[in-house]
């Protein structure tokens with residue numbers, strides 16, 4: 001049975017683990033929340049030790065053929081765009097490697113002409129010797145298109161459903177191939193069939209009511225754990241941030257609710273990775289870290305070329321998908337536009353120092369991969 005069928009049946013039939021998860025999300029008193037946090041901390045320690053994997057996103061391109069109401073890269077936003085050449089990607093990656101990163105997430109908007117399977121495979125191949133773990137977060141592809149990317153050395157696929165509510169999804173995705181809800185929903189399984197051995201899923205909190213999203217996300221995790229049993233599954237819980245286009249979140253999710261969600265996920269799925277990005281502010285990230293988070297981004301830029309000012313000579317502005325002159329403003333506008341504003345802008349070394357101060361060892365390298373390497 002596909003996950004689309006499971007999702008559509010969810011109001012009537014939930015797996016026992018998802019029912020348990022739903023109970024853990026019920027409004028909780030301070031004492032109840034403290035108890036959830038205690039269990040979550042203990043399970044995280046038991047399953048992941050005192051470690052925190054650190055990774056950095058590397059944006060390859062902000063070209064996109066979709067219009068997603070909440071995203072700065074939407075096709076109709078008149079922003080500065082670029083797709084980095086492979087050598088420029090390598091230059092960005094060298095900067096990240098010099099900071100200590102050995103785990104990298106390649107991110108791009110959805111534009112098959114610029115970000116093809118061949119281009120991705122070339123980028124991965126060029127970075128493979130420097131990084132122990134390469135993940136991709138790009139527009140969904142066919143299994144056969146993922147195969148060369150896996151063969152080039154990518155081991156993880158990240159694809160967020162954004163919202164599991166079909167009506168909200170249709171409203172938010174106004175044009176482009178992303179409108180196909182089921183095509184995106186099935187993407188993790190296609191990636192698994194192509195050979196990815198880490199699969200990341202998530203919802204973008206702020207588009208629909210958070211508890212319903214979380215329950216659907218938990219059902220997705222439960223499904224993937226059974227169907228993609230050789231893969232490590234991880235979950236991201238991004239909350240909407242300001243972006244070009246000025247979209248405002250429709251539903252709130254408080255810090256306390258985010259903390260409860262992390263605990264509920266950890267207690268229900270003890271071995272699933274939980275990712276926390278720089279969308280959240282530094283003080284909140286520091287507070288959430290011991291609860292169940294296992295992977296954090298650090299020092300992130302969300303604009304292609306943002307680490308070392310690569311690609312500036314190829315910048316162009318598009319209006320409704322058509323290229324027009326860049327129209328630089330007082331020389332201040334000469335980097336590609338970012339996807340959204342980050343909140344925790346501390347340097348990676350500073351984040352590593354804070355983690356050590358809380359008794360956690362920052363892990364820059366994916367030792368699983370390193371030990372398995374021939």
Ligand code: SF4
Nearest residue numbers: 064068071073074109
């Ligand atoms: S969310 Fe992804 S697909 Fe949608 S506009 Fe942004 S980059 Fe494009």
